[in-house]
Amino acid sequence: xFIDFGVLVVSLTFVANLIIAFLVYSKNPRSxxxxxxxxxxxxxxSWTVSNxxxxxxxxxxxxxxxxxxxxxxxxxxxxxxxxxxxTYPDKKITIDKNLYFFVLLSTAIVAGLSLTPYVFSNxxxxxxxxxxxxxxxxxxxxxxxxxxxxxxxxxKLIQNYRRANGxxxxxxxxILWGIVLSFSLMVLTNFIAVVIFNSIKLTxxxxxxxxxxxxxxxxxIVKHKFLxxxxxxxxxxxxxxxxxxxxxxxxxxxxxxxxxxQSIFNTYAAxxxxxxxxxxxxxxxxxxxxxxxxxxxxxxxxxxxDQDEFLREIGDISSSxxxxxxxxxxxxxxxxxxxxxxKVKFIVRNSDNNFEPIYQNEEDNVLNNExxxxxxxxxxxxFLVEDITDENIRRFFRDKLYYLIIRFATKEKLLGYMxxxxxKSGSDYLTQExxxxxxxxxxxxxxxxxxxxxxxxxxxxxKLEEEVKKATTDLRSANERLIExxxxxxxxxxxAAHELRAPLTxxxxxxxxxxEGDTGEVPPKAREFLADTTVINERLIRxxxxxxxxxxxxxxxxxxxxxxxxxSRIAQMVFxxxxxEAERKSLxxxxxxxxxxxxxxxxxxxxxxxxxxxxxxxxxxxxxxxSITIKLSQASEAVRLEVIDTGPGISKEEQAKLFxxxxxxxxxxxxxxxxGLGLYISKLIVEKFNGRIxxxxxxxxxxxxxxxxxxxx
Amino acid sequence: xxxxxxxVILIVEDDPVLSxxxxxxxxxxxxxxxxxxxxxxxxxxxMETPIDVILLDVMIPKMSGIDFLExxxxxxxxxxxxxxxxxxxxxxxxxxxALGLGVKEYLVKAMQTxxxxxxxxxxxxx
Numbered sequence: 001x002f003i004d005f006g007v008l009v010v011s012l013t014f015v016a017n018l019i020i021a022f023l024v025y026s027k028n029p030r031s032x033x034x035x036x037x038x039x040x041x042x043x044x045x046s047w048t049v050s051n052x053x054x055x056x057x058x059x060x061x062x063x064x065x066x067x068x069x070x071x072x073x074x075x076x077x078x079x080x081x082x083x084x085x086x087t088y089p090d091k092k093i094t095i096d097k098n099l100y101f102f103v104l105l106s107t108a109i110v111a112g113l114s115l116t117p118y119v120f121s122n123x124x125x126x127x128x129x130x131x132x133x134x135x136x137x138x139x140x141x142x143x144x145x146x147x148x149x150x151x152x153x154x155x156k157l158i159q160n161y162r163r164a165n166g167x168x169x170x171x172x173x174x175i176l177w178g179i180v181l182s183f184s185l186m187v188l189t190n191f192i193a194v195v196i197f198n199s200i201k202l203t204x205x206x207x208x209x210x211x212x213x214x215x216x217x218x219x220x221i222v223k224h225k226f227l228x229x230x231x232x233x234x235x236x237x238x239x240x241x242x243x244x245x246x247x248x249x250x251x252x253x254x255x256x257x258x259x260x261x262q263s264i265f266n267t268y269a270a271x272x273x274x275x276x277x278x279x280x281x282x283x284x285x286x287x288x289x290x291x292x293x294x295x296x297x298x299x300x301x302x303x304x305x306d307q308d309e310f311l312r313e314i315g316d317i318s319s320s321x322x323x324x325x326x327x328x329x330x331x332x333x334x335x336x337x338x339x340x341x342x343k344v345k346f347i348v349r350n351s352d353n354n355f356e357p358i359y360q361n362e363e364d365n366v367l368n369n370e371x372x373x374x375x376x377x378x379x380x381x382x383f384l385v386e387d388i389t390d391e392n393i394r395r396f397f398r399d400k401l402y403y404l405i406i407r408f409a410t411k412e413k414l415l416g417y418m419x420x421x422x423x424k425s426g427s428d429y430l431t432q433e434x435x436x437x438x439x440x441x442x443x444x445x446x447x448x449x450x451x452x453x454x455x456x457x458x459x460x461x462x463k464l465e466e467e468v469k470k471a472t473t474d475l476r477s478a479n480e481r482l483i484e485x486x487x488x489x490x491x492x493x494x495x496a497a498h499e500l501r502a503p504l505t506x507x508x509x510x511x512x513x514x515x516e517g518d519t520g521e522v523p524p525k526a527r528e529f530l531a532d533t534t535v536i537n538e539r540l541i542r543x544x545x546x547x548x549x550x551x552x553x554x555x556x557x558x559x560x561x562x563x564x565x566x567x568s569r570i571a572q573m574v575f576x577x578x579x580x581e582a583e584r585k586s587l588x589x590x591x592x593x594x595x596x597x598x599x600x601x602x603x604x605x606x607x608x609x610x611x612x613x614x615x616x617x618x619x620x621x622x623x624x625x626x627s628i629t630i631k632l633s634q635a636s637e638a639v640r641l642e643v644i645d646t647g648p649g650i651s652k653e654e655q656a657k658l659f660x661x662x663x664x665x666x667x668x669x670x671x672x673x674x675x676g677l678g679l680y681i682s683k684l685i686v687e688k689f690n691g692r693i694x695x696x697x698x699x700x701x702x703x704x705x706x707x708x709x710x711x712x713x
Numbered sequence: 714x715x716x717x718x719x720x721v722i723l724i725v726e727d728d729p730v731l732s733x734x735x736x737x738x739x740x741x742x743x744x745x746x747x748x749x750x751x752x753x754x755x756x757x758x759x760m761e762t763p764i765d766v767i768l769l770d771v772m773i774p775k776m777s778g779i780d781f782l783e784x785x786x787x788x789x790x791x792x793x794x795x796x797x798x799x800x801x802x803x804x805x806x807x808x809x810x811a812l813g814l815g816v817k818e819y820l821v822k823a824m825q826t827x828x829x830x831x832x833x834x835x836x837x838x839x
Contacts, residue, residue: 498772501801502728505822509734512826518741541823561808561819606824 010052013207017045031091036084046073048207064123071114078149079107085156110145113138170224178216185209225426314440318447322454328359340424348416382438408445497548531580560604567599574612588627599639602712607685614678615643615705623647642706650697659683719745720765725755727773738827752776771800
């Protein structure tokens with residue numbers, strides 16, 4: 001009874017360890033963590049067998065052999081625990097080379113010694129079925145090797161547990177409990193009890209204690225994604241279930257059909273039935289297996305996206321939007337959906353060493369300063385987190401459960417990164433999935449660059465618009481101020497001119513009255529002085545008029561009193577006004593009016609008087625000697641008035657600029673009096689009467705200023 | 714026309730120097746001159762005295778020349794009287810209003826000698 005139950009437990013332990021060894025290894029044959037654990041399970045498995053065989057009643061020699069086998073097989077146990085503790089969760093053994101060598105050496109020595117009499121020298125059977133052992137000095141080395149490394153392993157595990165956070169911490173917690181509990185107990189019952197108390201009574205408990213460790217491991221696998229083995233377990237379970245079902249079908253159908261056919265046919269039926277059923281199962285096995293696999297796939301989220309479709313869809317997304325935010329979110333969501341990832345974070349670089357997430361489905365504070373600096377210095381475009389050489393960075397990302405990193409960049413600059421998390425199922429990404437993601441990396445880089453540039457342009461546009469708006473507003477208000485100023489200037493000029501006119505009128509009037517004899521006889525000298533006064537006063541009046549005209553013209557307020565007039569009459573008036581001045585300069589001065597001249601025009605006589613006066617005054621001013629002639633003549637449907645002088649003349653270049661505002665001739669005469677408005681205003685006025693104004697002249701040949709006014713209809 | 718057979722001219726001008734000047738001139742030319750220094754005075758004088766012609770400045774205090782004219786034209790006395798505007802302002806609106814009120818001429822002071830003003834007045838009186 002004792003043994004039977006024992007057999008069951010032993011078998012269970014054996015199978016459990018075997019399964020663990022197999023599954024853990026096949027999950028990731030290249031990972032040191034997996035290899036170590038698998039080896040440990042293998043060791044335990046072997047130990048289970050040899051322990052059982054040693055406990056079986058038999059010859060002393062045989063039993064001793066199996067005891068030695070036990071010692072041999074368990075010599076790597078401590079070291080393996082230590083190595084596992086020092087390595088997990090990394091995929092490579094990273095302890096010091098010398099230390100590693102020491103571990104291996106220790107194991108080898110102890111293993112070797114185990115087979116010699118130096119560890120256990122003698123075994124003696126006892127009447128109750130057990131036995132006693134006589135240990136040699138080798139047992140000390142064995143003990144050191146076992147307990148030393150075991151303790152060291154525990155310490156390491158505890159250290160790692162304290163340092164870890166997140167999922168890793170939880171995993172280590174479970175593993176810690178499992179290993180510490182089971183191995184402590186195992187050491188107690190199978191080593192301490194045996195060597196110190198010389199009792200093998202509890203040694204049968206040893207192997208089953210491993211189930212404690214396996215139990216905690218299983219919990220860690222399912223609850224905390226230990227070794228990412230959830231899917232493997234699921235698949236294995238489904239496969240086991242499948243085999244069970246198949247077996248069941250086989251047995252049941254064999255039995256039923258067998259009894260049925262047996263009653264009809266002879267004993268050959270048994271074999272025939274077996275063949276039929278076997279064939280049936282052989283044919284249907286694959287289908288059922290596939291069906292079951294599909295179901296577990298769906299449950300455990302392991303379906304691979306179709307390559308072409310995926311690429312096409314990514315291409316569509318890349319070209320569908322110019323917004324970086326939309327691009328990031330669509331791509332990220334597609335990846336999460338198709339690859340069943342837990343999380344994705346899409347980050348862009350915004351200035352120098354700063355990154356910001358433009359899409360994330362989980363806030364996890366990945367972007368600290370150290371990580372950002374690393375992002376900048378890194379140049380790998382596509383890599384797994386587990387392949388990161390910097391241990392701290394790697395641990396950091398693993399803690400946050402990121403699996404894969406893609407870098408987006410153009411030839412000139414770094415654009416950003418996409419951090420892809422573990423799959424929801426916890427398993428690794430398949431090679432084809434990884435290559436698919438690698439393929440789209442450059443695509444996304446280009447699309448990202450486009451969207452970033454576009455939003456850059458948009459920002460620039462907005463800014464530009466703002467600047468333009470601001471500038472326009474500024475200009476507008478500046479313009480308004482200018483207009484205001486101009487208006488005020490005009491108002492001032494008008495006011496000033498108006499104010500100036502009154503006194504000028506008085507001077508003009510009184511002087512005129514005296515000269516007309518209203519006050520009596522005027523002595524010649526007085527007459528002369530008064531004549532000069534008149535001339536100078538007229539100039540002042542003209543000046544004031546010009547000032548008024550300018551502002552009025554600009555404001556378009558020029559008032560024209562158009563009436564029918566004889567041009568000759570106006571010419572006569574002007575002629576008489578300037579007589580004195582011309583005579584004072586001893587210039588010849590005449591007015592020529594042909595007979596039968598048709599000179600009826602529609603003009604504002606005051607204004608026209610100003611114009612002609614301007615021409616005559618200029619002529620007198622610029623002519624030092626010779627004569628001034630005012631000549632009227634007939635033009636076609638118009639009357640022509642010319643002011644001809646014998647002055648220095650005007651060059652062709654200057655002629656072109658003459659009638660411009662503020663232009664004054666740089667003449668040899670030197671004195672540049674006058675505002676330079678005269679000819680400009682004259683032109684405006686003459687054109688108002690539909691007339692024309694011009695000059696014929698050449699340097700040194702005098703000038704001939706002319707105006708032509710169309711005859712009144 | 715006054716007792717002596719002289720034509721009566723009302724000179725409406727607020728500048729005392731100019732007022733004197735035109736008064737001197739017209740007196741010398743054989744007119745009988747009455748003066749007003751502002752619009753209200755102009756109206757008062759115009760209503761009280763028989764006038765033949767008015768020489769009217771526009772920019773005068775209390776009531777502008779045009780306003781006075783408007784008011785005066787409504788009176789029986791004022792309907793047909795010859796008015797010549799003599800001003801240093803050449804404002805389009807004022808001019809329009811003036812011509813609309815039957816002003817014979819709109820002269821700019823600074824452009825005319827007193828002699829020329831007299832000529833213009835005499836022209837319209839005959």
